[in-house]
Amino acid sequence: MDPERGTIIQTTAEHVQKLLSGEGSGHDWWHIWRVWQTAKRIGAAEHADMPVVELAALLHDIGDHKFHNGDETMGAKLSRAWLQKLLVPEETIRHVIQVIEEVSFKGAGTSSAVSTLEAQVVQDADRLDAIGAIGIARAFAYGGYKGRELYNPAIPPVMHASFEEYKKNTAPTLNHFYEKLFLLKARMHTAAAKQMAEKRHSHMQEFVQQFLSEWEGN
Ligand code: ADP
Ligand code: NI
Numbered sequence: 001m002d003p004e005r006g007t008i009i010q011t012t013a014e015h016v017q018k019l020l021s022g023e024g025s026g027h028d029w030w031h032i033w034r035v036w037q038t039a040k041r042i043g044a045a046e047h048a049d050m051p052v053v054e055l056a057a058l059l060h061d062i063g064d065h066k067f068h069n070g071d072e073t074m075g076a077k078l079s080r081a082w083l084q085k086l087l088v089p090e091e092t093i094r095h096v097i098q099v100i101e102e103v104s105f106k107g108a109g110t111s112s113a114v115s116t117l118e119a120q121v122v123q124d125a126d127r128l129d130a131i132g133a134i135g136i137a138r139a140f141a142y143g144g145y146k147g148r149e150l151y152n153p154a155i156p157p158v159m160h161a162s163f164e165e166y167k168k169n170t171a172p173t174l175n176h177f178y179e180k181l182f183l184l185k186a187r188m189h190t191a192a193a194k195q196m197a198e199k200r201h202s203h204m205q206e207f208v209q210q211f212l213s214e215w216e217g218n
Contacts, residue, residue, distance in 0.1 A: 005051050008086050012058050015082065019062060027061045031129055031138070035060065038196075039125035043118070045192040052092060052118045055083070056099035060122060063100075075100050114189065124193035127184045132200025135181055136207055143173030150174060151215065177208050 013036070020029040039057040043050055059082070063075020076097045083093045099119040103126055114120050130138065143150065149172040157178035160166035169179070185201040188194045 008088060009051065009054050009058070011086060012055060012082070016058050016062060027064050032058060032061060034129050034134070035122070035125045038128055039122050042124055042190050042192045043121045046117060046121055046190050048117050048121050049095070052095045052099065053121050055088075055092070055096045056103075056118065056122045057125060059083075059096065060100050060103050060126060120189035121193075124188050124190050127188065128193060128196055128200065131181055131184050131197065132203050135200065136204060139173050139176050139181065143176070146170075148173050151211070153215075174208070174211065177204060 016032055017029045020027060020032060022028065036054065036057045039053050040050070042048075043053040059075070059079040061075070062078050063072070079100055080093060080097060083096060088096075095116070095118065098116065099114075099122050102114045102119045103123045114123055129135065140150070148170065151174035152172045155171055155175065157175040158165075158169070158171065160169065160179065166179075171179070181204060182201070185194075185197040188197050
């Protein structure tokens, strides 16, 4: 990409900030900001194509925002239109879109294959933001937004075999740790992310252990 890439990234950040500010279900601007920072760190360690990593990190959730249970191609469409408006080269646009399409988690039993280093970096950064202290906060924020119970001992976790099944899930928030959050550490691609995931993972394990112990009156 050309020398204006700093401006393109900055303009994109401002655009996404405007779109997602104040969103309360877990895809707010600060989620994007954290994924962007983490992706920059992992991407640099992996010698990835940084403009692609940064643009994809910034745009990776814009399709989810207004179209929660609808068209899964919306993120790609909105991102393409935005990048074309900024005159980003077609080759870069294609790579950014490919990353955006590959990053999301689709259920415990579904594959999470990604085809480029840049997709690995952004997916790792997105997943790191779903675990650890922030992951715990986001899970309960999401559960509250959806009106879910915190926990219900009568409803066991389910390992969803398809994205359709995973999307239909209405289980208590604690189940989400078993259905998704505890699985993410093993699904990291890059060495830097694997290392960061260790601490966040054990923090969540401790949290769930303490939660279940307090549940029993301890
Ligand atoms: P992303 O697009 O960032 O990968 P998702 O759209 O899957 O994430 O979810 C956004 C946030 O809400 C994440 O932190 C995720 O763990 C949490 N979340 C998603 N589904 C559930 C659920 N069923 N229960 C609790 N938290 C959830
Ligand atoms: Ni995300």
